[in-house]
Amino acid sequence: MALFIFLIVTAFIAVVQIMIPYLAKRTAVFGVTVPDQYINDATLLKYKKLYAVSVGLISFILIGLYVFWALRNNLLDEQIAMVGAILEFALIFISFSFYMYFHAKTKQLKQKNKWMEELKAVKVTDLSVRSQDAMLPWVVFLLPIVSTVGLMVYTLMNYDVLPQQIPTHWGPSGEADAFKEKSYFSAIQLTLILLILQTMFLGIHIATKKSGIKLSATGLQASRNRQLGLRKYSSWFMFFVVLAVTMLMSYLQLTMIHPQLSEGLAKLLIPIVFLIAVLIGTLIFAVKVGRSDKETFEVVGERIRDIDDDQYWKGGLFYFNKNDPSIFVEKRFGVGWTINFANPIGYCIVFLPIILIILISFI
Structure with missing residues (x-):
């Protein structure tokens, strides 16, 4: 397996x-x-x-x-x-x-x-493009968070029926392979990690929703399609991933209270279905966004170009621009978003939750 x-x-x-x-x-x-x-x-x-x-x-x-x-x-x-x-x-x-x-x-x-x-450098601004933004409202990301808080309360209410050894890690076969002594903290450790992940995704969604929409002077419609597509599909994809992770980790949490849930093929099939679903979702997202600016043909009649901002991209991968208020910007190589490393808020949204998860894992 x-x-x-x-x-x-x-x-x-x-x-x-x-x-x-x-x-x-x-x-x-x-x-x-x-x-x-x-x-x-x-x-x-x-x-x-x-x-x-x-x-x-x-x-x-x-x-x-x-x-x-x-x-x-x-x-x-x-x-x-x-x-x-x-x-x-x-x-x-x-x-x-x-x-x-x-x-x-x-x-x-x-x-x-x-x-x-x-070529002459030209910068284009379209104030109407914001009205076409189809990103999900941030409040939908609260639904998994509320679910996790409820699961945390439910776990504490059933503390007496929990096993003396609380599983903290599961192998490829779906079997738990690492344990901790039973305590109130270890009982809700998995739900705490899930809550942090959900909060991180919420923060990323809010930050990307507020990010600037950068259009091309020489490919206005193509760049508009890509920017709107990136924002729409990334919000839906992030919500899909949050839901999938919430369902998987909630299932693992519930198996501690109700061991019968892990009987038969369930403990093996559920992680595999989760993995395949996320991989397929990732591929669909990448293709949808990746092709969004390739299907519109525009004739560039003038000797103009967009602003060259290569100076802000280190190796074409890392973006440092203090003059750009955006916390996240579109990647240059790949599909999705990357941090504006000159904006400290991005570090808090991404790296602080990771540090907290590592600390919780080792406590």
Whole structure:
């Protein structure tokens, strides 16, 4: 079962990494701003193809070797899981290495051909676009939080029936493999972690809803489609993930009070269904947003370009701009949001909850 789970996750990571250059914002090639007039440059298209083929070929070989090794040896689930996790990080590192290589090549190509110098920089603002924003209202994210608080109260009300050893971790097979002595804190530890995660997602949703909508002067309709699509689908996707995580962790919490819930195939199937649902949701989200600015063709008749803000992007991945009030901005390589690292509020929303979860896990 561990092989099946890690094979699905690893294959998913490989597919997403291969697709990223074709899903990223069309005027951001390997994290470098490229004017609309040059996004179909033959060299840039070659770079994207080389990246996809290289990452795909290496991923195929490594996944094949992993499956061959796992099937040829009589291994424990823990061994398969450990090597599987190493393989997943290896694939991410490999794709990142290729990204950095082609990021540098794209930057050199842009400077060599003086693409930005030949065009006049223009900034576009459309005040009406906010009225078209279809993001979910923030209050819907309170529903899972209320549910978790109720589950926490229910757990304390049934404290006497809880086992003396409280499970704190579950393996790939759905079986608990780590425990803590029974106490009021350990009894609600899982619900506390869930509550922190839900609060973090709520904070991210509010921050992204307040983020600026950046439009392109040379691809106004395409950029509008992407910005509105990113905001709409990311809010729905985050809510879907929150609901899925809430249902999974609530199920695990309830099995401590009602052990019969984990009998039969339930403890095995529920985590697998959760994993597959989240992976499919992630893929749909990435494709929906990634293609949203590729389907609109606009003829750029003037010698203009958008503002070049490469100076604020370190390596095309990390955004530092003190003049931008947005806490989160659209990624340049990939689909979704990244932090404006010059805004300290972003650190509080993302890193503070992670620190709290780590502390709770080790108390």
